[in-house]
Amino acid sequence: MDYSSVKINNYKELVKLPWFELRGDGRLTLKQDSGVPPILDVHTHFGWSYFGGRVVPYDTLHQDEAQQYYDYSNNPVNLDKDEHPLKSEADGITIDIALIIARCPPKARTQTAANMLEEMDRFNTVASVVLPIEIPLRSRHAFQTVTTCKKYERLIAFAGVHPWTRWKKLRLDWQISQGALGLKYHPEFQFCPPDTRGALDLFAMCRDAGLVIQAHSGATGTEPGWMQKLSHPDRYRKAVEQFPDLKIILAHTAIIHYKAAVAMAREYENVFVDTSGQGVPVLREIFDQVPRHKILYGSDWSFFPLGVPIARSMAALDGYPEDFKQDYFYRNACRLLGLNAAAFANGQVVKA
Template structure:
């Protein structure tokens, strides 16, 4: 089982009927030359990379830009088109007065499997008191949160909100809540590592390719910035495969990971088993 934990479906043709909305997505994500693709192509790309399931992430910026960049209902629509291949997450702008109501609707009515939050583009500090009702709902419904962490290439998304240390209060205050700090919190890798080894409920993903080729960048990350056996020895069960598609091509990141030299069991965990645990797909 291979699971891509980090896919932005803004250019899936089935939710790109409105040209202005598609252009708005290009601007919000900073993906200026990305064009819509049909479902057949998306599934072929997943097959080519050997990916069984992709986690689709919406984005609600209601109070920031007045836009829901990708809506929860659009994600639900896409999951319905290929329910064996897609896992849908929710997004709520935490500053919305009805954020909790919308999140309950996502879990109860839309059947979404987790929550994506982006402190940088949604402009909140993860430890802020306004977040408590949202975290409590995720605990109540046993849904994980995928947080953007570290550098964001979205144009209006300061990294200061998403520094890994910002998430320590969440990890500490909600030990039953599974949280994934995406992108390894790059460039603050040491902070991410500290949280991974200390808090059982903290995970990270591999959706980063900010310099060099995937092979070179992952070698730098996993073998030079970190000790060469840190992942194998210490948190082989806490790193999830994620591509950040369409920003980075899933097959390239998978090939890069396979060249790092992880132990076979570690690689198997990263590519899918850890996500099965994080998403509680065992049942």
């Protein structure tokens, strides 16, 4: 079926698709018989916590749902192409970043572990990888992410270390001791491209520790040109070739630069992709061209509400065998992270 022809005017209208319904309290949820496999989401974030802003209370369950940076509550859901950030959303994110030196952004206060878990329960998400982004100064994001995830077996922390810090190994080793299974690296937010010395030194430490790199790649096209150049997939080639034993996930399949990311995943054994932020036509290109075991499901919560990437994924998977869906939604990620896929299918997050 061509699900992309269904007009979806707002988030709750995802009930027009066969996988969703509204609960009695009006919140969107998957149907019991949706056919969506158990999900291991490899791309989520807690709310930002930097500088002098108040610490985000990650264990707090807000009365209202978490507020995502991309607002679909009153905007159409386009299954084929992501049209976010809207100008108003981009402006809001810019303001939050500018003011974060003195306050915690209001939306970030709702992007808590408790709210994430509540939403995961509604969307058959057994576990999520939570990715901190460390900036050079006064960052608490990694510490809070790792210590919070340690309390919940369904939340899998990746480490966050800025490539410029002199204490890279000390910080990385501590986060590994607290359970981190990988490293989140973001060349745009960290202002450090992946082919520079600081990044390569950090990648070498991750290789030695057996960590997976979750690496932001590509751009939406709304960023300044100089910033887009920091995260183009080709800038990862040096690291990919220098560390063939280091597994690197190109997050978002590089968004508008997805063809370059697909080419790298086909060329290099140690390159994987996650599909967060992509629409149905690009998802199908990824499914058809990237080696099957390298394709990972990701939502990019707290930018997206969980229903949107699931809807796009299920629409794109129409006609694909059930075995492919199982690999995509959880088995590939379980293998990559060393988790027991059979146990995961039964709702248990345990090492293989």
